[in-house]
Amino acid sequence: MPADTLRAATVAARELADWPPDRLAKALHLVADALAAAGDKLVPIAARESNLPVPRLEGELGRTVFQLRLLAGEVTGERYREPVVDRADPDWPAGGRPDLRRLLRPIGPVLVFGASNFPFAFSVAGGDTASALAAGCPVIHKGHPGHPELAEATAAVVSAALGRAGAPEGTFSLLRGEEAARSALQAPEVKAAAFTGSPAGGRALYALAASRPDPIPFYAEMGSVNPVFVTPGAAAARHAEIAAGYTDSYLLGAGQFCTKPGILFYPAAALPEFEAAVADRVRGQAAATLLNDRIAQAHSHRRAELVAHPAVRVVAPGTDTPDGTRAALLATTLPELRAAGEVLLAECFGPTSLLVAYDGEHELLAAARLFTGELTATVHGEAGEQVARPLVRRLAEFAGRVVWNGWPTGVAVTHAQHHGGPAPAATGTFTSVGTAAIRRFLRPVAYQNLPGELLPPPLRDHDHG
Amino acid sequence: MPADTLRAATVAARELADWPPDRLAKALHLVADALAAAGDKLVPIAARESNLPVPRLEGELGRTVFQLRLLAGEVTGERYREPVVDRADPDWPAGGRPDLRRLLRPIGPVLVFGASNFPFAFSVAGGDTASALAAGCPVIHKGHPGHPELAEATAAVVSAALGRAGAPEGTFSLLRGEEAARSALQAPEVKAAAFTGSPAGGRALYALAASRPDPIPFYAEMGSVNPVFVTPGAAAARHAEIAAGYTDSYLLGAGQFCTKPGILFYPAAALPEFEAAVADRVRGQAAATLLNDRIAQAHSHRRAELVAHPAVRVVAPGTDTPDGTRAALLATTLPELRAAGEVLLAECFGPTSLLVAYDGEHELLAAARLFTGELTATVHGEAGEQVARPLVRRLAEFAGRVVWNGWPTGVAVTHAQHHGGPAPAATGTFTSVGTAAIRRFLRPVAYQNLPGELLPPPLRDHDHG
Numbered sequence: 039m040p041a042d043t044l045r046a047a048t049v050a051a052r053e054l055a056d057w058p059p060d061r062l063a064k065a066l067h068l069v070a071d072a073l074a075a076a077g078d079k080l081v082p083i084a085a086r087e088s089n090l091p092v093p094r095l096e097g098e099l100g101r102t103v104f105q106l107r108l109l110a111g112e113v114t115g116e117r118y119r120e121p122v123v124d125r126a127d128p129d130w131p132a133g134g135r136p137d138l139r140r141l142l143r144p145i146g147p148v149l150v151f152g153a154s155n156f157p158f159a160f161s162v163a164g165g166d167t168a169s170a171l172a173a174g175c176p177v178i179h180k181g182h183p184g185h186p187e188l189a190e191a192t193a194a195v196v197s198a199a200l201g202r203a204g205a206p207e208g209t210f211s212l213l214r215g216e217e218a219a220r221s222a223l224q225a226p227e228v229k230a231a232a233f234t235g236s237p238a239g240g241r242a243l244y245a246l247a248a249s250r251p252d253p254i255p256f257y258a259e260m261g262s263v264n265p266v267f268v269t270p271g272a273a274a275a276r277h278a279e280i281a282a283g284y285t286d287s288y289l290l291g292a293g294q295f296c297t298k299p300g301i302l303f304y305p306a307a308a309l310p311e312f313e314a315a316v317a318d319r320v321r322g323q324a325a326a327t328l329l330n331d332r333i334a335q336a337h338s339h340r341r342a343e344l345v346a347h348p349a350v351r352v353v354a355p356g357t358d359t360p361d362g363t364r365a366a367l368l369a370t371t372l373p374e375l376r377a378a379g380e381v382l383l384a385e386c387f388g389p390t391s392l393l394v395a396y397d398g399e400h401e402l403l404a405a406a407r408l409f410t411g412e413l414t415a416t417v418h419g420e421a422g423e424q425v426a427r428p429l430v431r432r433l434a435e436f437a438g439r440v441v442w443n444g445w446p447t448g449v450a451v452t453h454a455q456h457h458g459g460p461a462p463a464a465t466g467t468f469t470s471v472g473t474a475a476i477r478r479f480l481r482p483v484a485y486q487n488l489p490g491e492l493l494p495p496p497l498r499d500h501d502h503g
Numbered sequence: 504m505p506a507d508t509l510r511a512a513t514v515a516a517r518e519l520a521d522w523p524p525d526r527l528a529k530a531l532h533l534v535a536d537a538l539a540a541a542g543d544k545l546v547p548i549a550a551r552e553s554n555l556p557v558p559r560l561e562g563e564l565g566r567t568v569f570q571l572r573l574l575a576g577e578v579t580g581e582r583y584r585e586p587v588v589d590r591a592d593p594d595w596p597a598g599g600r601p602d603l604r605r606l607l608r609p610i611g612p613v614l615v616f617g618a619s620n621f622p623f624a625f626s627v628a629g630g631d632t633a634s635a636l637a638a639g640c641p642v643i644h645k646g647h648p649g650h651p652e653l654a655e656a657t658a659a660v661v662s663a664a665l666g667r668a669g670a671p672e673g674t675f676s677l678l679r680g681e682e683a684a685r686s687a688l689q690a691p692e693v694k695a696a697a698f699t700g701s702p703a704g705g706r707a708l709y710a711l712a713a714s715r716p717d718p719i720p721f722y723a724e725m726g727s728v729n730p731v732f733v734t735p736g737a738a739a740a741r742h743a744e745i746a747a748g749y750t751d752s753y754l755l756g757a758g759q760f761c762t763k764p765g766i767l768f769y770p771a772a773a774l775p776e777f778e779a780a781v782a783d784r785v786r787g788q789a790a791a792t793l794l795n796d797r798i799a800q801a802h803s804h805r806r807a808e809l810v811a812h813p814a815v816r817v818v819a820p821g822t823d824t825p826d827g828t829r830a831a832l833l834a835t836t837l838p839e840l841r842a843a844g845e846v847l848l849a850e851c852f853g854p855t856s857l858l859v860a861y862d863g864e865h866e867l868l869a870a871a872r873l874f875t876g877e878l879t880a881t882v883h884g885e886a887g888e889q890v891a892r893p894l895v896r897r898l899a900e901f902a903g904r905v906v907w908n909g910w911p912t913g914v915a916v917t918h919a920q921h922h923g924g925p926a927p928a929a930t931g932t933f934t935s936v937g938t939a940a941i942r943r944f945l946r947p948v949a950y951q952n953l954p955g956e957l958l959p960p961p962l963r964d965h966d967h968g
Contacts, residue, residue, distance in 0.1 A: 052896075052900075055896075055900075056896075097597075097598070100596075100597055101597040101598070104596040104597045105597075108596075122918050122919040122939075123919060124915075124917040124918055124919040124920075130915065130917070131565075131569040131573075132562075132565055132566040132569045132570075132915075132916060133562070133566070133913065133915070134915075135915040135917050136909060136915060138915060138917055138919040138920055139919055140919040140920070140921050140939075143899060145932070146900070226875065229925070244713065244718065245713065245714075248709065248710065248713040249710070250926070251926075251927065252875050252876055252925065252926035252927050253709065253926045253930055254925075254926065255931060255932065410691065410717050411717055421954065426957060427956075427957060430953070430957050431517075431520075431521075434608060434948050434950075435517075435520075435611070437948065438947070438948065438949065439948070439949040439950075439951055440948060440949070440950050440951065440953065441951040441952065442950075442951065442952045442953045442954065442957070443952060444601065444951060444952050448598065450589075450595065450597075450598070450599075450600040450601060450603060451597060452589040452595070452600050452603055453587050453589055454587040454588060454589040454603040454604055454605040454949055455589075455603055455605070455949055456605050456947045456948060456949035458947070460694070460717065460719075460946065461715070461716075461717035461718045461719065462716065462717050465718055466720060467610070467720065467945075467946040467947065469947065474587075474605075474947070480932075481925065481932045482903070482921045482923070482932065482934065482939070483899050483902065483903065483904070483905060483921060484903065484904040484905070484919055484920055484921035485899075485904075485905050485907075486904060486905065486906040486907065486909060487906065487907045487908060487909050488895070488905065488907045489886065489907065491892075492891060492892060492895050492907070
């Protein structure tokens with residue numbers, strides 16, 4: 039980890055902390071413009087390095103550009119800095135109160151770990167970088183080794199755009215290699231880190247951040263099995279539609295989404311017909327080349343572990359062919375899943391999913407108690423079903439997002455979005471998607487009895503008359 | 504850790520999550536009423552166990568009662584659950600958006616570690632308990648061994664009041680002993696923890712929480728040296744007033760506050776006169792009995808380490824007498840402090856403080872770069888001094904609260920208050936005082952396309968027309 043990079047980021051943090059919001063917003067728009075203009079150059083590199091289809095990558099780039107613009111709009115609104123003003127009051131209980139004014143300010147240089155599965159939206163100029171910059175924090179980005187050339191090319195676009203915006207030199211830098219990243223994570227100059235990736239990788243880095251003399255927030259989004267719960271009513275009313283939706287959702291992007299539905303609970307009595315419909319659709323899918331060899335091998339290994347498990351019945355085995363990976367469909371029952379939970383409840387990143395037969399509403403509600411932390415949980419239900427209310431309540435106990443009659447893949451970038459969840463899905467209570475993602479990189483400071491001219495502008499009296 | 508306690512807390516969490524805000528608020532008011540009524544019984548126990556004077560403890564109990572009432576008011580306001588509604592919009596960029604509605608919900612059972620130095624305000628019914636209950640979370644409280652009888656007596660008052668409020672049995676429980684607390688911190692039923700105490704204790708428990716298979720938020724407030732920066736202008740204009748204020752602040756509660764000013768920077772040329780004034784006032788103080796033997800011994804040991812340090816000049820040595828501890832005043836210079844930073848910059852909990860002579864505005868600003876995370880930082884300055892602006896900016900980089908022409912001790916319980924700071928002062932970006940302290944125990948959940956009747960009431964359309 040070059041000391042120059044860290045020093046430059048620290049200097050940049052001081053300068054950016056004084057930038058007015060419209061200047062930050064303009065910088066984000068310039069990055070968005072530059073990315074959009076560079077699509078013809080960047081998308082082919084991404085396609086070559088990630089094996090993802092060009093239309094999907096074009097869409098992802100569009101999402102990335104939009105995300106930068108949405109966050110720019112949020113910054114201009116000032117709401118995100120959450121100013122609170124308590125004027126002095128000698129009669130305030132418990133001894134009076136001084137003039138106290140609180141504002142969120144940028145936390146300082148942020149280390150961002152790029153993800154393998156979204157070469158644009160969760161990588162160099164993705165959500166973590168966009169929200170750190172929106173917060174006024176310099177970014178040190180660790181490029182994902184799955185798409186090194188794209189990381190370099192995107193970083194060049196981002197750096198040039200920030201240069202045009204007048205941002206100081208250390209506002210953005212690209213790191214290469216695991217050792218440099220581990221060293222940066224322990225550097226006193228780095229004040230927060232964000233990670234999207236595997237539970238193993240996330241937990242190791244989280245432990246490293248926690249072991250610092252001054253532990254920093256480490257925001258890791260580490261994936262999820264995203265359980266889906268189909269009620270008896272929904273199974274009776276629309277099994278074909280649910281079968282198609284489920285298959286398409288778990289095979290979207292060859293199952294390489296952190297919101298992939300990895301487990302679906304279905305009424306045992308109706309399962310055969312549903313399973314057949316899903317299996318038909320699965321068999322109709324072409325083989326897909328996964329993101330890279332490491333991920334293909336990890337999927338193959340994990341799938342083999344599931345297939346070999348005595349509690350698992352194999353509906354479609356999934357195979358690795360010269361043309362890529364074919365999807366797998368597995369099945370079990372709730373009692374077997376409960377007995378084998380530690381193995382079967384872990385994520386299988388790739389085109390594999392598990393059907394679980396349950397018997398009655400009691401078992402359906404019991405199934406919802408198997409999870410401790412998930413990015414999403416989905417219900418397919420019908421109006422008026424009694425079980426819906428207690429089920430939704432239980433899902434809200436462990437999920438970051440509860441979906442009704444839809445599918446968890448596809449995470450809209452909005453104000454109300456929440457992409458996170460209790461551990462092991464994530465480390466903390468943050469969202470890494472949507473405008474609230476900026477909050478990760480802000481830290482409150484209260485100012486006591488400061489003269490107006492020394493207060494940050496949003497806290498001055500003319501702003502809060 | 505009795506399994507019954509954990510199970511009861513989990514059951515209580517489910518019930519409390521459905522309580523309407525006014526019911527939660529009423530429960531907090533009942534606890535406040537009961538505490539206020541029990542003052543005559545509780546204060547004498549506290550005085551005997553903590554060696555703190557009765558008027559101080561009466562004031563602290565009043566603060567604790569007020570805190571419960573203020574948080575009750577916040578809960579009724581609903582603002583604290585931060586509802587955000589994004590209605591479905593097919594034209595929303597990057598693929599349209601579904602109906603998404605986000606709300607903060609209680610995180611689940613919270614483990615609270617009581618503090619030694621505030622037997623009421625940061626103990627059984629203190630700020631952490633009050634904000635967890637306000638959030639709708641059951642509390643498992645680890646009583647501080649420094650005041651075991653008070654912990655039992657206060658817990659009985661709290662439990663009885665919660666019973667009258669109709670709260671389920673597991674809403675509050677008291678734990679005894681370190682082993683029970685460590686076991687609770689690792690229990691899957693516990694979803695967050697809050698701690699106020701020493702850096703060593705806080706860091707050990709933080710590491711334990713981080714090592715769980717599902718790491719939980721661990722909010723530790725671990726103290727601070729709370730540096731004070733006196734500008735040349737302020738030193739020239741009002742040295743006697745600053746000397747008196749400083750002495751009174753660092754000796755308040757015999758220096759056993761986490762906001763005690765442990766270091767004060769003063770212009771070298773003017774130091775002799777200031778130092779003499781402080782020393783006079785220090786010598787006029789009576790000896791004070793510290794909270795307990797463990798703390799008295801730790802202070803004695805730490806003071807001896809400072810006194811023996813070659814960079815330290817002893818102005819008033821401080822001694823341990825049969826009547827208690829006499830205050831110590833030490834001095835050094837900025838260059839010596841920089842050279843010996845690791846030893847001199849650490850907190851000395853108790854009636855000891857360090858004067859640091861600096862030479863010119865350049866050194867004053869350099870002094871502000873010595874700190875990485877502090878609960879507070881204070882400036883004494885005069886209107887129009889050029890150095891004030893860059894100094895305040897630097898302090899905001901590491902402090903949770905920046906105080907102007909005042910003293911850091913005395914933390915008002917208000918909306919804008921922020922009592923926290925970057926590590927090593929605290930683990931994260933939270934406040935443990937003020938209405939925003941509730942936020943620690945809430946977790947966002949987004950609901951996608953849910954029918955209105957299945958949404959939490961604050962997210963339904965009739966509430967957000």
